[in-house]
Amino acid sequence: MNGDEYILEMRNITKTFGDLVANDGVTLRVKKGSVHALVGENGAGKSTLMNVLACLYKQDYGDIVLNGRHVHFRNSRDAARSGIGMVHQEFMLFKDLTVLENIMYGFEEKTAWIFINKRKTKRKIKEICEKYHFNIPLEAKVNDLPVSMLQQVEIVKVLYKGADIIVLDEPTSVLTPQGVEGLFDAIRFLARSGKTIIFITHKLKEVFAVADTITVLRDGRVTGNVRPEDVNENELARLMVGREVMLQADRSARELGGVFLRAEDVSVRDKDGVLRLKHANFDIREGEIVGIAGVAGSGQQQLVEAIFGLSGVEEGGKITFLGQDITRAEPRERRRMGMGYVPQDRLGVGANALGTVWENSIMGYHISHGFKSKVFLRHKEIDEFTGRVVSQFNVKTPNIYEKLGNLSGGNIQKLIVGRESIQDNRLLIVEDPTRGIDVGAVEFVWAKMLEIASSGRAILLVSHELNEVMQLSDRILVVYNGEIFDGGRYQEKNDREIGLLMLGGGESDAG
C-alpha cells in the first residue's frame, strides 16, 4: 500500500475502559512533514488515541506502523526513542526544577556512566533552540516562567528527545491570540524542517489556520478524513458533533435597565501586597453582559474576588450592588442579595468532585434559599431543584446520586451554570464558562447565558477565550496590568484591536 508515503499509520485501534469504548477501530494515517489535525469533541477519543501512540495506554486491538514497520512499544520511553514526542494539554513539567533539568529529564547525557554531563546537555539543547528559533532561559526555574514559555519548553523537550512526530494536545487553550500566532509560526517552521505535527484541537478556526489534513473523531470513531480546502467550518462542525451547530451566538437586541452593580475606584492587592487591580470603575446594568478580556494574570482574578467578596478592597474603593454598599459584605451576604458565581476552577472552587450531583446543585444555597428546615435538609425540595437543574441544563448523569467526579467536564460545567442561574440571582459572575468543554456544550452554555441576560439579569463574563468575550458581551472591558480599558461595545472593535489592548493597554492603541 502506501507504506512509504505515510510516516505513521495507526490501523483499527480499539481501546476500551470497562464498558466505555474510547476508540472503536480508529485508523489514522499521517504523512511525513505535514500538520495533521485531529479534531473532535471532548470525549471523542482524541487524547486516548494519542496516549495509545505514546504508549501511555495499551490498545486492545490494532497495529501501529511507523516508517513502514510494525512497532510494539513497551513503555513511553520506548515510544519517545522511536521519535514520538507528546506535548500534553496539562504540561508535564516539574515546577521546582530548572528548565534545563526539565528538558533533559529521563534522557540525560552522562559522564563516567553515572554523572550528569550538564555542559554537553546544555550545548545540545542550545543547538536545538537555535535551529528551531526557540528562546528560553535554561537556568530559570519553571515556576517563574509564563505559560507561553512553558509550552516552548515542552516543545524543545520533545525535540531534544529526538522526536520526529510531535503531538500537540490542545496547545492553544492557554495562549493569547498573539501567543497562538507564535505557536502556529513555530508549528509551520517545524513542519518545513521535516518534522511531522499531530495537532489535537476542538477549535475549528485553528484547524483551518494551520492544518494540512484533518481527521475527525466522534464517539471513538473516525467520521471524516478531509482537507481544509475541501470543507468549511460548518461542515467540519457537523462531522464533529453529528448535527448542525451554531457557531455564532444568537443575539437578539435587549433593553438595558438600571445599574445593578457599580464599582468605584476599586483597587486590590494580592497576598504579597502587590497592587493587582488599579482604580477600577465600571457599571453593570440590568440585562447586560459585560465581558472582561485580558491575558491571564492581568487582574481579572482580583476583580472577581473583589466583587464577590473573596478579597478585601483597598481604602477608598466602593462597590454598590442593587443600590446597597457591599464593599465590606461577606460572600454569603452577597449571595443572599442575589449574586451568583461560576468560578474558573470548576473542581477546585466550584464544586466538590467527591460529592453527589444533588449535593453539588444546592452547594452555596443551602442557607440563603431555604433548602433546609431548622436542622435537617429537606430532600423533597432538593430533589425537585436538582431535577430542574439537570433537565433544564441538559446535564447527562445516570441519576442525581451519582458522584460528580464521574461526570464529564462539560456536564459539570452545565450543572454549575445551572445551579447559579436557576436561583433567583440578579447578577452572575461567570469565569471561563466554556474552558475545556466541547462544542456542543459551548453552544448550549452560550445560549443559556444570553437567555439569562434577556430575562432581566446581568452577567459579568471573565474569559480567557477572546472569541467568547466578543461573541457574548454587550460591552467589553480589557484588563491590562491591573488597569481597565474600554474594549468598546459589541462588534465595535475587532479581535486584533482588542488583542493589542490585552498586550499593551491603552498606549498600543494608537500604534
Next chain:
Amino acid sequence: MFWDVIGTCLSPVAAAAALRLSCPLIIGSTGGCFNEKTSTGNLAYECFMLTGAFFGAYGSYLTGSPLMGSLLAIVSGLVLAAIYGVLVYHLNCNAIIVSVAYNSAAWALTTLLLVVVWNTRGQFNDPSIVSYSNLEWAFLKPFPALDMIFNYNILMVYFAFAFTFIGYIVMYKTPFGLRLRGVGINPDAAQAAGINVRKYRWICLIIMGASMGLAGSYMPLCGMSLFSENMTRGRGFLCLTSTLVGKGHPIRTMFVALLFGYANAMTLVLSTYGIPTQIIGMLPYVMVLIVLLSVGIKNYKGGADISGDTL
C-alpha cells in the same frame, strides 16, 4: 553561674557530645531525604530506628562483631521497608495509617523481643554486645579542641558525614537523583517521561529503611553495649523533622540534624548544673518547635489564601 553555663554550652566537650549524638540523626535523615524527595509518605522513622537498635544489639550479641550488628540492623530496616512497600504501593493501604501502626508496633515488638530473646525487662546489658571501638588519629593530637571533638569517635561518626556527601552527589549530580526528585515533584510528568515511578519509590524506600536501621544500630553499639526499652526515645521523629525542615536536601538536612544533636548534648551538659531534668529534657523538642516556627515565619506571607493555590 550563668556564664559557667554559657561557657559549658560552647565548650569543646559540648561540641564533641553534639557530634556523637547527631551521628544517628545524620545517617537516618540522609536516608530520609530520599524518602522525602520521592514523596513516599513514609513517616515510620521511629519504628525503623528502634527496630534497628534492637537488631544492632542482637547481631553484635550473637557474633561478637559490631559490624555484623549493624548489618543485621540494616537487614531489619530492609525487611520493614519491604513490608511497608507491599502494603502501601501494592495493596494501596493509607501511608499515614501504616506509619502510625509501624511506630506504635515497634515499641511493643522490641520490648517483646527483649523478653523472648534475653528474658529480661527494661534493659539488657551484657559484655557480649560488643560496641565499635574508638578510632584514634595521631595528627589531631597537637590541637586540643579539635582532638577532643573529632578524635576518638567510632567509625560511624565519620561515615555519617561521608554518607551525607554521597547522598548529595547522588541526588544532585546523577540522572538517578534528577529522576527521583522529579518523581516527588510531579509523578505524572515523570511517568510521561518514561520513568517507572513505583520503582523509584521502592528504591528510595529501601535506602531509607537501610539507613534508618543503620542509624538505629548506633545507639547500642556506640559504647554503651546495651539495649533498653524504647531506646531511641523520639530520635526517629527528630530524623523525620530534620528531613522535613531540610526539605530533603542532604546537606541542609545534615545541619538541622546537627542542631538537634547539639540540643540533645545540652540536656547532658546542663543536667550537671542542677537545672531540673524535665526542663532540660524538653530542649530538643523545643528546638524542633523553634526551627519550625522560624522556617514558618520566613515563609509566611500573611492572610489566608482563598484562591487555594498554595495547597
